[in-house]
Amino acid sequence: MRKSLLLGLSLLLIGGIVYVNVRNDAEQDAARLLDKMDRSGGWENEPILDPSTETSRTQNKPPPGDFIVDLEPGGTWFVGKRGAESELLLPYRPVQIPSPSNDLEPVNENPGFLGADACQSCHQDRHASFVHTAHHRTSAAANPTSIAGSFQPGQNVLKTNSQGLWFRMVERDQRLFQQVSFYGWKCDVPFDVVTGSSKLGQSYLYWHDDGLYQMNVSYITGTDDWVNSPGYPDGQAIYNRPVTNRCLECHTTWADVRRPPNHYTPDSLILGISCERCHGPGRDHVQYHQSNPDQKTSRFITHPASLSRQQQLDICGQCHFGNPKLKGAPYQFRPGDDLIDHYHPPQANLPGGVHSSNQLVRLSKSPCFNETEMTCTTCHNPHQSERGNRKLFSQRCLQCHQSSDCGMEPTLGQQLSDNCIDCHMPAGATENMFMNTAQGKVFPSLRDHHIRVDRDLTAAYLKSIGK
Numbered sequence: 478m479r480k481s482l483l484l485g486l487s488l489l490l491i492g493g494i495v496y497v498n499v500r501n502d503a504e505q506d507a508a509r510l511l512d513k514m515d516r517s518g519g520w521e522n523e524p525i526l527d528p529s530t531e532t533s534r535t536q537n538k539p540p541p542g543d544f545i546v547d548l549e550p551g552g553t554w555f556v557g558k559r560g561a562e563s564e565l566l567l568p569y570r571p572v573q574i575p576s577p578s579n580d581l582e583p584v585n586e587n588p589g590f591l592g593a594d595a596c597q598s599c600h601q602d603r604h605a606s607f608v609h610t611a612h613h614r615t616s617a618a619a620n621p622t623s624i625a626g627s628f629q630p631g632q633n634v635l636k637t638n639s640q641g642l643w644f645r646m647v648e649r650d651q652r653l654f655q656q657v658s659f660y661g662w663k664c665d666v667p668f669d670v671v672t673g674s675s676k677l678g679q680s681y682l683y684w685h686d687d688g689l690y691q692m693n694v695s696y697i698t699g700t701d702d703w704v705n706s707p708g709y710p711d712g713q714a715i716y717n718r719p720v721t722n723r724c725l726e727c728h729t730t731w732a733d734v735r736r737p738p739n740h741y742t743p744d745s746l747i748l749g750i751s752c753e754r755c756h757g758p759g760r761d762h763v764q765y766h767q768s769n770p771d772q773k774t775s776r777f778i779t780h781p782a783s784l785s786r787q788q789q790l791d792i793c794g795q796c797h798f799g800n801p802k803l804k805g806a807p808y809q810f811r812p813g814d815d816l817i818d819h820y821h822p823p824q825a826n827l828p829g830g831v832h833s834s835n836q837l838v839r840l841s842k843s844p845c846f847n848e849t850e851m852t853c854t855t856c857h858n859p860h861q862s863e864r865g866n867r868k869l870f871s872q873r874c875l876q877c878h879q880s881s882d883c884g885m886e887p888t889l890g891q892q893l894s895d896n897c898i899d900c901h902m903p904a905g906a907t908e909n910m911f912m913n914t915a916q917g918k919v920f921p922s923l924r925d926h927h928i929r930v931d932r933d934l935t936a937a938y939l940k941s942i943g944k
């Protein structure tokens with residue numbers, strides 16, 4: 478009886494704390510809105526927002542007069558509506574349609590990165606297969622082909638839990654936009670860059686001058702639908718999240734970084750992770766062999782297979798070792814370098830399945846890894862797209878293991894050699910990776926690279942295949 482009473486009092490105390498915090502947050506939000514109302518006075522009282530000098534193709538219509546429009550410290554434009562909870566955040570004036578500044582002189586010299594197409598003339602077969610890999614497709618210019626989500630009516634809308642806010646993907650004037658419908662007012666934000674190979678989904682970026690920002694709406698492959706970008710709250714329209722150089726470093730081959738956190742020379746971007754992030758910048762290599770076509774020995778390029786095991790792992794570790802933080806400037810690592818010279822060590826005990834950044838961390842917990850000389854390329858061919866081919870990956874397991882060594886061999890027989898992966902490297906959701914939707918959180922399924930024997934995982938796998 479006493480324990481029950483104490484438990485009840487504890488729950489009431491926790492509930493009271495939560496209620497007070499929520500109420501305080503609500504009161505703070507209300508005070509913030511009232512302050513904006515007092516200072517903004519409505520759109521019509523802001524002469525700086527007069528769009529009369531802009532052409533119809535480069536402007537959004539001004540928000541209605543009863544909207545709250547305010548320039549916040551730091552350069553973010555706030556758009557709200559009296560009595561509404563949703564808000565729109567932009568890094569530019571709401572009447573604008575942003576575009577990149579393509580007339581900027583670079584700040585830093587490109588150290589010799591050219592992009593994968595520079596390799597095509599001499600390495601046609603490798604290039605033809607590589608362009609289908611996740612690395613090559615991890616960023617691209619936004620166009621109807623590169624964007625996986627649909628622009629067809631009925632399939633181009635993302636609704637939120639706010640009746641006054643929804644998004645529609647539209648094409649106009651040969652540009653693609655995320656159109657924000659905000660309590661009847663429309664605001665168009667252009668697609669400029671696609672990130673993500675669509676294994677899990679895609680996120681999208683746009684330029685405002687030399688600033689690069691993430692868009693509110695992403696695409697998720699599992700449900701083939703539009704969704705709020707990871708970490709974005711449902712019921713808000715957020716377009717002021719900067720794309721930092723550490724994000725860009727793992728989605729592009731090169732970018733001229735003008736200044737942090739998200740300013741680049743737009744024309745400098747070499748999209749996709751090209752051959753050069755594993756072999757080194759290719760300019761000198763290409764120039765030499767074009768001038769010396771009879772020279773068959775490769776010059777001015779690195780062959781990762783000639784490096785030590787740790788050096789090979791360090792190449793992959795740039796982006797797959799817990800997303801380590803930079804010690805200096807981005808894009809400085811070269812094949813053969815020690816990773817620790819460029820990046821701080823990742824945090825210990827990273828959970829499984831977060832994005833793709835911790836795969837090497839999880840792999841390093843595996844007996845397969847610790848008791849052999851295996852590297853990432855023992856299982857992965859970086860020049861081929863092999864995604865989802867469980868039988869192929871299982872055959873690579875069997876280069877070191879025997880089917881008869883597995884305790885499930887009597888139960889599974891030949892089926893065992895067709896799929897070691899789902900039992901020993903299960904795919905599953907993780908609390909650290911989700912998208913908010915009007916219907917609740919969506920957790921995409923991610924492959925864990927910790928190779929292990931686990932009775933619970935085995936039982937779950939057998940149940941999934943009816944055994």
